[in-house]
Amino acid sequence: MDGPLKILLLDDEMIVGKRLEPALAKCGYDVEFFSNPLMALERIEQKEFDILVADIYMDEMDGFQVIEKVLGKYPNIKIIVITGYAMMEIAREAMDKGAFDFIAKPFKPDDLRKIIVKAACALGYKADDGQS
């Protein structure tokens, strides 16, 4: 694993990106935020990310479709689902489609950071800083 952990953050609520992007960048991660799933997928075509943090309910395309497309291209990527509409059925569907973890909004940036550290470990990164 070379360089910092590459994270793509996808949520149609701009406020989520505004809060999480700097919080995660501060940890030394290479973070890119998108509020439009179609644009996020375009970016994923150009650049390989280690982790995708994605919302489920978005206008242009739902998170489940994003999961399927992204895992189809990069089977090793770790996908963390974040949603304000957490329910048993949605959580199970996300995990069934291959999500690495599922967390309900609202959460503290540190809660997400802990999951990212777990995902990074699963990818072979060192646990402390997301660097190889």
Added chain:
Amino acid sequence: MSVVTISYGSSDIRGHIADGVAQLLGYKLVGREVLKEASNRFNVMESKLSHAIHHGPTFFGMSDTTRKKYISYILAIASESLLQNEIVYHGPAGHIIAQGIPHILKVRLVSSPESRIAYTMDHNNLSRERAEQVVEKENIDRKKWASIAFGINDDDKDIYDLLICECQIGMKRTIETIVNAAREKKYKPMTYSMQCIRNKELSCRIQALLIDINQDIKVQCENGRVTLSVCLRESEKNKKQKIIQKRLETIDDVEHIEINIIDDMFDRDVGIMR
């Protein structure tokens, strides 16, 4: 990596299936020791706890208040057990605690009425007529306690993920079916589901701690925020609120407490008449 709860729709199916599932998955088996632990922790005889969950109410039997208290003790210990990962739980009320928790596979084992009657005749050396009565009473008791204690119909298929009639497919295939389901990705624990079970466990723990204040106290916990709904008489409101606050101070996981007092209608009406 998941958790499996197995509940029995009748007394002819017992722990050997849970045991087989635990062995194949390499999980820990948790069952009757829940009652033993509740008995030790809350200083109530195990037989009384068992009675509270296995027998429906009767006119001269256990009072409603006592039953609710004992059930809250059992739920506190059962939910604590379900905090663990990689367990097969076949103790009391597992499927009820597990409602809404994604990583817990809820299995219900049922058998045909005929098979149950045959088992009861054989096991208890009873006539067919008597065995039919026993099976019927078992059905009524189970429905009654599930409805009184949790407000649910224990036979409602929607509260389970898997409903298996063991007498139709045999023990081996029953075990294999459960094991295969438990290995599905959708039952993998996740941050959300672990938080759900922690919330549930804290609710049950607090309920058991406060049940002597009011048998119908409702407790809801979300990430350390505790909401209580309790019906209290005007004359006891202040005193009991202080007791509740004091008791909850002893619990580390509690970050915020909100107490919603519901007026005791009877007390209020009597007060007006006075």
